[in-house]
Amino acid sequence: MYDKIILALSLEHGIGAQALETARRLGGDSAEIIAVHVYEPPNASVSAYLDDDLVQKAYENAKQTLTTRFDDVANVKPVILKGHSSRMITQYATEIGADAIIVGSHKPGLADYFLGTTAARIVRHAPCAVIVLR
Numbered sequence: 001m002y003d004k005i006i007l008a009l010s011l012e013h014g015i016g017a018q019a020l021e022t023a024r025r026l027g028g029d030s031a032e033i034i035a036v037h038v039y040e041p042p043n044a045s046v047s048a049y050l051d052d053d054l055v056q057k058a059y060e061n062a063k064q065t066l067t068t069r070f071d072d073v074a075n076v077k078p079v080i081l082k083g084h085s086s087r088m089i090t091q092y093a094t095e096i097g098a099d100a101i102i103v104g105s106h107k108p109g110l111a112d113y114f115l116g117t118t119a120a121r122i123v124r125h126a127p128c129a130v131i132v133l134r
Helices: 017-027 052-069 085-096 110-115 118-125
Strands: 004-008 032-039 076-082 100-104 129-133
Touching: 004 017, 004 085, 017 032, 017 100, 017 129, 032 052, 032 085, 052 076, 076 085, 085 100, 085 118, 100 118, 118 129
Parallel strands: 004 032, 004 100, 032 076, 100 129
Antiparallel strands: none
């Protein structure tokens, strides 16, 4: 059993009932489940044309969406991070001493074989067990 589980998710894809159920089965009743969403700010060339207030509002909206999504879900702590998804998730896992990361994946396309998906990068760099769900 795992004591500290990161549930890596994208706000565009919902809670992920399968991922949450997997976390509960792997951790049992006493596990700490942390739902993590990584907000990726616009890159420098794009942000040069955006108002700082607009970028901050987008971040605050993502944070509120994450918090609201887990209001009614028992024993799940929502956390939002800023940066590159796979890098931030693996770094956060190291910082908190996570035992496992649960991450979703999709059917890979041609670009994924050359660049790697977020899930593939997490698998390669995580300091703990990684469970990949399709």
